[in-house]
Amino acid sequence: MRSRFVHEEDQRMKTTLPATAATAIALAATLFTASASAQSVNVICSVQAEWCNVISTVYARTTGVKINVSLKGSGEALAQLIAEKDNPKTDVWFGGTGDPHLQAAEQGLTLEYKSPTLPQLHTWAQQQAKQSGYKTVGIYSGPLGFGYNPELLAKKKLPVPKTWADLLKPEYKGDIQVANPASSGTAYTMIATLVQLMGEDKAFDYLKGLHKNVGQYTRSGTAPIKAVARGETAVSISFVHDGPGEKMQGFPVETITPSDGTGAEIGSMSIIKGARNLDAAKKFYEWALTASAQELGAANKQFQLPSNVNAKLDPRIPNFKSIKFIDYDYAKYGASAERRRLIARWEKDVNSLPR
Numbered sequence: 001m002r003s004r005f006v007h008e009e010d011q012r013m014k015t016t017l018p019a020t021a022a023t024a025i026a027l028a029a030t031l032f033t034a035s036a037s038a039q040s041v042n043v044i045c046s047v048q049a050e051w052c053n054v055i056s057t058v059y060a061r062t063t064g065v066k067i068n069v070s071l072k073g074s075g076e077a078l079a080q081l082i083a084e085k086d087n088p089k090t091d092v093w094f095g096g097t098g099d100p101h102l103q104a105a106e107q108g109l110t111l112e113y114k115s116p117t118l119p120q121l122h123t124w125a126q127q128q129a130k131q132s133g134y135k136t137v138g139i140y141s142g143p144l145g146f147g148y149n150p151e152l153l154a155k156k157k158l159p160v161p162k163t164w165a166d167l168l169k170p171e172y173k174g175d176i177q178v179a180n181p182a183s184s185g186t187a188y189t190m191i192a193t194l195v196q197l198m199g200e201d202k203a204f205d206y207l208k209g210l211h212k213n214v215g216q217y218t219r220s221g222t223a224p225i226k227a228v229a230r231g232e233t234a235v236s237i238s239f240v241h242d243g244p245g246e247k248m249q250g251f252p253v254e255t256i257t258p259s260d261g262t263g264a265e266i267g268s269m270s271i272i273k274g275a276r277n278l279d280a281a282k283k284f285y286e287w288a289l290t291a292s293a294q295e296l297g298a299a300n301k302q303f304q305l306p307s308n309v310n311a312k313l314d315p316r317i318p319n320f321k322s323i324k325f326i327d328y329d330y331a332k333y334g335a336s337a338e339r340r341r342l343i344a345r346w347e348k349d350v351n352s353l354p355r
Contacts, residue, residue: 040066041280044077046096050300074100074185088274091281097185101268102334105135110270117289125307131331140267140304145240145257147225152234174215175234177224186221192333193263229253244316245301263328
């Protein structure tokens, strides 16, 4: 009886084990698929919302990896990373002016990562990476200049401003908008540009004169040129690549760069130190440096110059060869202490004055 029982038990195991194994394999496959589909990367995106949304959609469709996007200006993004330093919830910071990215690198908030794609990038993008100890990289560049509404200028019989000095003319009183440098990378780039162009004391004398003509300091760097486009102000100090997108929507807006010299932003990208999804972060970072990924900017009305030399250029991207640039010291003016000092001086010497 015992031998029969053993025989029957043996037979039962022979029939049930393959079924159990098959179930286990099926379960493993299901779990693997679920795991793959559950992959995600958390990105703070500091470019325009349309561009952020398309990046998220295209990347998810082409890789199967979901991007959790948080839209924040560069100043707000840096503040969040500082607050989350001990428990980072972000994997990659994409876009925004390069100064806060350099400050994040300086404060140990971002990860050293030397991309194999670097040789395909413009010199200014590679230099941004080198200056940061390879903790950030340039992904686009855009020149600082003026936006203006030709219809409003004609109505008010105002000339098109062509130099920095032109903005001090009394006829522009109340008709200029610029962002607040405490919240805007665009406005901080303006201060740093003027300091390098004129010398610090003369630059602050200039900013005091400009203050008399400023109708509003906005929180966002793009708000002034949107106000120009909608006829709410005649002139803005803006990155000129923000103009064509407004014009495409039918608004009367033109841009110009000052003939006496100007600076440019280097929009940057950084991997966050302590990123929870590090492998996914590196894959997204590499994808974002490809020519095809960078061409998504112009496809979504964002006309900065891409950092990948192989990216096809939209004709509405500013012609850098025709612009007089200063030799902008990104390392010096991207340092936290220098930024804090200049903004504090602006608050004390300029923003406190009546208009």
